[in-house]
Amino acid sequence: MTTTRQQTDTVELTVGQVAETFGVTVRTLHHYDAIGLVVPSARTHSGYRLYTDADLTRLSTVVTYRRLDLPLDGVRALLDGDGSAAEHLRRQRAVVVSRLGELEELVTAIDRALEREMTERPATTEDLKELFGDGFNEEYQQEAEERWGQTEAWKQSKRRTDSYTTADWEAVKAEQEAVEAELVAALRAGEPPTSERAMDAAEAHRVQIERWFYDLDHAFHRGLGDMYLADPRFTKTYEDRAPGLAQYVRDAIHANADRHEKA
Numbered sequence: 135m136t137t138t139r140q141q142t143d144t145v146e147l148t149v150g151q152v153a154e155t156f157g158v159t160v161r162t163l164h165h166y167d168a169i170g171l172v173v174p175s176a177r178t179h180s181g182y183r184l185y186t187d188a189d190l191t192r193l194s195t196v197v198t199y200r201r202l203d204l205p206l207d208g209v210r211a212l213l214d215g216d217g218s219a220a221e222h223l224r225r226q227r228a229v230v231v232s233r234l235g236e237l238e239e240l241v242t243a244i245d246r247a248l249e250r251e252m253t254e255r256p257a258t259t260e261d262l263k264e265l266f267g268d269g270f271n272e273e274y275q276q277e278a279e280e281r282w283g284q285t286e287a288w289k290q291s292k293r294r295t296d297s298y299t300t301a302d303w304e305a306v307k308a309e310q311e312a313v314e315a316e317l318v319a320a321l322r323a324g325e326p327p328t329s330e331r332a333m334d335a336a337e338a339h340r341v342q343i344e345r346w347f348y349d350l351d352h353a354f355h356r357g358l359g360d361m362y363l364a365d366p367r368f369t370k371t372y373e374d375r376a377p378g379l380a381q382y383v384r385d386a387i388h389a390n391a392d393r394h395e396k397a
């Protein structure tokens with residue numbers, strides 16, 4: 135391309151070429167030109183503006199500062215300030231380091247917000263699968279809803295659990311395991327289901343369900359105890375913990391209900 139200056143090895147680019155190279159718009163380059171921030175130094179014979187090496191170096195610095203969100207007045211002050219090229223680079227480095235600190239604080243704030251979001255949001259099906267493993271069965275959940283979905287207990291449980299976070303479910307699991315561990319301990323210690331220890335463990339079982347899921351009186355609790363023997367899946371869950379545990383839990387629940395109904 136022929137220019138009004140003597141042809142040299144200096145790079146000279148059109149507005150369009152510069153826009154593509156620096157990832158800015160032609161409109162932005164025209165604005166920088168209009169306010170005297172970055173003015174193309176060369177011209178073609180036809181009068182089209184061309185950017186020289188010096189212009190591109192200045193533009194590169196402007197783009198860097200703008201990506202750091204510095205206002206144009208601040209960019210101009212930094213570019214036009216006194217000092218050598220080294221001094222100017224030190225100023226540019228100081229600005230970048232300053233922004234790095236701000237960005238690190240922003241990342242920390244975002245991480246905290248994400249942590250709150252993950253902690254406070256209701257647990258997903260995937261969360262429950264990860265937490266309970268084989269103890270969470272989607273197929274059984276669907277079957278249970280079909281069987282008891284119209285009952286008040288199911289509706290009450292759903293209202294509560296729909297808002298439970300992963301932390302809530304971890305607490306549910308911990309309490310459940312503690313109750314079952316005490317029932318297993320009572321069984322292995324040879325305590326009869328009618329013993330105070332076994333009945334207290336059965337009462338803790340009832341209270342744990344009532345706290346987290348639905349209102350559970352002792353008559354209703356009897357029905358659950360019977361189901362632990364009637365439904366092979368429940369029976370297996372308890373038998374996997376300790377042989378004879380399903381029958382033991384059922385009997386302890388009945389003994390505890392008798393105790394409270396007589397009181």
